[in-house]
Amino acid sequence: MDTFMLVLQFIVLLAAIFLGVRLGGIAIGYAGGLGVVVLSLGLGMSPGVIPWDVILIIMSVIAAITAMQVAGGLDYLVQIAERALRKNPKKINYLAPTVTYLLTLFAGTGHTAFSMIPVIVEVAKEQNIKPSAPLALAVVSSQIAITASPVSAAVIFLSGVLEPLGVSYPLLLSICIPTTYLGCMIAAFIVNKFTHLKLSDDPVYQERLAAGLIKKTHASVQDKELPKGAKLSVLIFLLGVIAVVIYASAISDALKWIDPVIMKRDHAIISFMLAIATIITIACKLDVSKLVDTSTFRSGMTAAICVLGVAWLGDTFVRGHIEGITEIAQDVVGTYPFMLAVALMFAAMLLYSQAATAKAIIPAVIIALGITPENNGDVYIIVASFAAVSALFILPTYPTLLGAVQMDDTGSTRIGKYIFNHSFLVTGVLMIVLSVALGFLVAPFAIDLFGSVPAVTAAPQ
Template identity: 70%
Template sequence: MDFVLILQIIVLLGAIFVGIRLGGIGIGYAGGIGVVILGLCLGMKPGSIPWDVILIIMSVIAAISAMQLAGGLDYLVQIAEKILRSNPKYINFLAPTVTYFLTILAGTGHTAFSMIPVIVEVAKEQNIKPSAPLSIAVVSSQIAITASPVSAAVVYMTGVLEPLGWSYPTLIGLWLVTTFAGCMLTALIITLFADLDLSKDPVYQERLAQGLVKPSVGVQNKELKPGAKLSVGIFLIGVLLVVLYATAISKVGGKPVLIENVIVPRDAAIMSFMLGVATFITIFCKIEVGKVADTSVFKSGMVACVCVLGVAWLGNTFVGGYTNEIKTLAGDWVKAVPSLLAVIFFFAAMLLYSQAATAKAITPVVVAALGISATNPGDAYMLVASFAAVSALFVLPTYPTLLGAVQMDDTGSTRLGKYVFNHAFLIPGILAIAFSVAFGFIASALI
């Protein structure tokens, strides 16, 4: 390892560390500074900016923001709260189920924010440490990105895998089943083996004595806006159209399902459909478009775009400078032990802070290293099975929904440790990804 490489690694990790310390959008800012230093001071050519990922995130966020302004998210939260309160003793299973399917629908894990206060309330009422359902719910909201038909990560990976013989419906179905099963098995293990008794938590007792724990307020029947249900209906129709169109242009056995001459590719279709959804919600639900930018979803979504821009650009710059070396190393490792691809995805996601950015940075290198092509698609199953591992955004305790769970749990059971990694989300996250990947290898082998 030469001196320049050591400096480049220091800049890469240093920029990420500074971004983590700044928090939120700061990781995107610091990523841009890292690119400048690598380019101007250390001679690395700036990598590609993942514009398609950013634009898909922006278009989906635009539609969800319009739905939120119309009251649609409040309506979905009411439905989810009824589900959680209908069987409160099963909160460890229902909480991740709700956040999982909200993410599947919306294509962003930030929808979990709206459910965190409800999960805390229901857990307290059952004398269950909120850290248990919260940790699984937050992790599930991240892993579900790899099964959402409107997420940038899925759009990218299906585009890579379709020419290799994997049809869009097959991939969506496989990822839905394996990731949900992984999350539910994790919930079962946490329920069976974790200490769930809230009354025995010393931090909770201390906060309770100080009057820092709020009493339960029960079901919140917030009055819905007139267009709330309609906005959800329009959004659901938009998601359904995305799935139908993506299926229609996909290929099964090398032949297109319905549309042979594809004029509008899948990523462009998703962007246009989502902007169309936002347009119809604006017209029929009579929202004020000037207030869309004030919604919490819009703000968090634009923060996510800047984070992807900065940190993914930084990662692509470094990876691009050592593509041949990474190809050789990754090829040797993955050929020897296929499951190591999941480990590579896991650690890359931990640093790149985005499922889509991770997939886009690592997948081309692995495809080239293994010699995967349309005429030699044999090892493509490794990509299918390992895809869930790009969701390791929980390792560093900096992701917004993770921090939100810590801040909103007034019992103090969901907390960060002194040593960065010893937090409530690490073990559930590792288990959920490990199970999802294991199920992925089993399912892809059967298919």
């Protein structure tokens, strides 16, 4: 009977996620809520924990970016990025993922990649390069950069979990930033060296060209006149991000510049981001009625609802079977540490969020591996595998992925009839594998050298 209920509950989990994927957009979150209703009221499971901290961090970061967008700051950043791409067009397979990686690292959300997609398409077409190559690299790198961004909900959550285990916030960033970026660049080298990139040889492109479907979109924003406060808004946001990093580092067990801690790390980023939004609104004299109409606000609030529904659904299932999951994790991950990355990839595919995936899986794995403040030898496995929570590209439903498909009028970026055979899968898996592999090389040594010796009574910041 227990096995039957487990199978039934798992079917409900998958069915809710599948329904959300079919409906698309914000409806992914709706379907997650429906799944919670069925699992709890229908099958007797206790509802899981709503990830309020993750949702509130997403909302606050989006609030600040929205203010910067209305002030013209995002257009200013896109102008800088476009200038770099057009100055070195033949290096687009390296520059495109670098630009989207840095935008995400700076902003804490991968949705900033939307602004670069038309530019990448046009520059690739001008160089007779299939846009599918730089687009796949750029979209996936923007997702992986979430696990290295100092203001992302995923990093803030994981740093709070790992702080008592000897991995401070600065140490986590010092491992994740170089390993994920280098993983993206090695993948770019492989794609650039070993794939056929000539656009004119693509039969789909030739068909669309013959049908008159290929048009020059003039995606350049170089000549666009920016509002007076554009550069100022970027400066304010940058200073705010620096303030977050300094404060989050200052309260870490490794530094303890601020002790006792009055404001926890997640509360700090929420309040700092709202403060940044306020300062930009005042300093740049924004029309606040325009804020809720921006693409950033809409995509950010959609992401928050998706995390609310899907992460709650995932947490409900995981908590209901935590003992079984713990036993499996002890046997599998304890013997084959890299299997944690595989599990995180699978969970990310379903949970649709790096932060939600980390919150649903990693605490259970820490318990399963018996990682404690006084026995933290395996904590490197968590850090090394962290990049795998970015596998949101496996199902071709993520907004930036769909946007790349729609904006590439050459037809080289496409989703096959078997769903999984799309332009992002191989490139994305390669980037994840390389990032995780580098993590397993770097994390053990970095933690041994720079990890703190936490007190047993330490609590997550």
